[in-house]
Amino acid sequence: xxxxxxxxxxxxxxxxxxxxxxxxxxxxxxxxxxxxxxxxxxxxxxxxxxxxxxxxxxxxxxxxxxxxxxxxxxxxxxxxxxxxxxxxxxxxxxxxxxxxxxxxxxxxxxxxxxxxxxxxxxxxxxxxxxxxxxxxxxxxxxxxxxxxxxxxxxxxxxxxxxxxxxxxxxx
Numbered sequence: 452x453x454x455x456x457x458x459x460x461x462x463x464x465x466x467x468x469x470x471x472x473x474x475x476x477x478x479x480x481x482x483x484x485x486x487x488x489x490x491x492x493x494x495x496x497x498x499x500x501x502x503x504x505x506x507x508x509x510x511x512x513x514x515x516x517x518x519x520x521x522x523x524x525x526x527x528x529x530x531x532x533x534x535x536x537x538x539x540x541x542x543x544x545x546x547x548x549x550x551x552x553x554x555x556x557x558x559x560x561x562x563x564x565x566x567x568x569x570x571x572x573x574x575x576x577x578x579x580x581x582x583x584x585x586x587x588x589x590x591x592x593x594x595x596x597x598x599x600x601x602x603x604x605x606x607x608x609x610x611x612x613x614x615x616x617x618x619x620x621x622x
Contacts, residue, residue: 500567503608514603517608519610520591520607522548523548524587527575529574530544530546530547531543531544531576537576537577540572540575540576541569541572541573544568544570544571544572545565548564548565548568549561549565552609567594567598568594570590570593570594571587574586574589574590575587575590581590594606
C-alpha cells in the first residue's frame with residue numbers, strides 16, 4: 452500500500468448552510484468581545500500598577516521627609532535646652548544643621564540656607580508651652596516652602612546625599 456491510498460477521499464463540496472454560517476459569525480463576535488475584554492483588563496491592570504507604584508513612591512517620600520523632619524527638630528530641641536538667648540539658639544541651630552548635612556565649608560547657597568533656617572531655631576527656642584507648637588511648625592513650614600520654591604526640590608532631599616570620606620594621600 453502506498454501512502455496515497457491510505458488517505459481518505461476528499462469530502463464533496465457541500466452546499467453552504469446558512470445556520471452554520473450564522474453560528475460561526477456569532478462565535479466570531481463573541482470571541483472578538485472576549486479579546487477586547489482581555490485587552491481592556493490588561494490596560495486597566497497596567498494603569499493600576501503604574502498608579503500604585505507612583506503612589507507608593509510618593510508615600511515613601513512623605514514618610515522619609517516626616518522622619519527626617521522629626522529627627523532634625525528633636526535634635527534641635529535637645530541642642531536648645533541649655534541655650535540662654537535667641538542669638539545663641541540661631542548659632543546652635545545652624546551648627547547642628549551644618550553637622551547633619553556634612554557642610555564643613557561655606558558657600559553662598561549654604562549661607563542662604565542657614566540664614567533661612569534661623570527663624571526655625573528661634574521659634575523652637577521661644578516656645579513657652581508644650582501646647583503651643585504652631586509658631587515652630589509655621590517657621591519650619593515656611594523654611595521648607597522657601598527651599599522648595601528656590602531650589603525646586605524638598606529640603607529633606609539634602610539628607611539623602613551622603614558624601615563618603617575621601618582618604619588623604621600624602622605623596
